[in-house]
Amino acid sequence: MWTIPRPLLNRILDHARRSLPAECVGLLSGQGKTASAWHPLPNQSQDGRRFYADESALIQVLRQLRETGEDLVAIYHSHPDSEAVPSLTDRQQAHYPNTLYLIVSLLTSGRLEMNGYLIQDGEAILQELLISD
Numbered sequence: 001m002w003t004i005p006r007p008l009l010n011r012i013l014d015h016a017r018r019s020l021p022a023e024c025v026g027l028l029s030g031q032g033k034t035a036s037a038w039h040p041l042p043n044q045s046q047d048g049r050r051f052y053a054d055e056s057a058l059i060q061v062l063r064q065l066r067e068t069g070e071d072l073v074a075i076y077h078s079h080p081d082s083e084a085v086p087s088l089t090d091r092q093q094a095h096y097p098n099t100l101y102l103i104v105s106l107l108t109s110g111r112l113e114m115n116g117y118l119i120q121d122g123e124a125i126l127q128e129l130l131i132s133d
């Protein structure tokens, strides 16, 4: 069970909407499986049809987490016009087997559709999410 506070979810959704028609990408940090902070990253993908986090921004956040003793809890990105299911590319490019991959779908207008997965050896395993207040 992974815990994500609702205010962080709202920030992810805002980020996803502002990034349209491109995908957005970012990180959640915290302790173990509980997220407590939001770190949006620039999407370096040329066409915005996939996500590729800006490397230096990513390294900067990971360095900051090491200093504060926080864990990388989740990596999120959006799917502007497909379901909240990892694509083949998502599964092939997932290099953090113990980090939650959150996918927000904007396919359903007005309603937040989000799923979380662990991706290990190219296999996506759906995770149970608890949205806390």
Ligand SMILES: [Zn+2]
Pocket: 077, 078, 079, 086, 087, 090, 103
């Ligand atoms: Zn994706």
